[in-house]
Amino acid sequence: MIEEKLQSLGIKLPSPPTPAGSYVPVIRTGNLLFISGQIPIEDGKVIFTGKVSDDNLDTAQKSARMCAINIIAQMKRELGDLDKVSKIVRLTGFVNSVPEFSQQPKVINPASDLLFEIFGEKGKHSRIAVGVASLPLNSMTEIDAIVEFSE
Template sequence: MIEEKLDELGIKLPNPPIPAGSYVPAIRTGNLLFISGQIPMEDGKVIFTGKVSDENLETAQKSARMCAINILTQIKRELGDLNKVSKIVRLSGFVNSVPEFSQQPKVINPASDLFFEIFGEKGKHSRIAVGVSCLPLNSMTEIDAVVEFLE
């Protein structure tokens, strides 16, 4: 069912990105899955880099959407099946912003919207969206997630 939705949206999940540091991409505890921060990486390369400002808001939104797709990839890697997701609990969005930029929620919205579109009610989540002075590998965005799942 979820895979069909991804096909309808034209989304093909990439290979899961490899961690850029000393951590694991996901940890399970009870029926919660904590996904480490995902950056806009594809085929081992960061696609969207640099500081976010009013001038490149649309590009930053594409970056956030790519982070969400990488979260989906990590969920599938860990659970084997996206249909096991019972709730997207929380997203934490980080935006590599110039100091005067204050539209971080607009940047992260496409990631949230994608989860709503794919999972429906199960995709509604709590969220933060904050500006930061720097992100790993100079990526524009980084998003982590907490996901509830059924065995």
């Protein structure tokens, strides 16, 4: 069902990105997945880089959406079947923003909206959206997730 939803939205999940450091992309404990921060990587390359400001809000939103797609790719790799997802519990969104920028929630909204659209009620989650001075590989955004699943 979730795979069909992805297909109807024209989303083809990429191979999940490999970690950029000394950590694992997903930890499974009990019925929770803790998904490490995902940046906007496509085919091994960071697509959206640099500081976010009012001038490039649209681009930053695309970056956040790509982070969400990479989160879903990590879920798929770990669970095998996205229909096992019972709840997106929480997202934490980091925005590589200039000091005067204060629209971090608006940047992360497309990631949240995509999860709502794909998973329906199961996609509704709590969230944090914060501005930071820099992110790995000069990425515009980074988002991690906590996801509940059932076998």
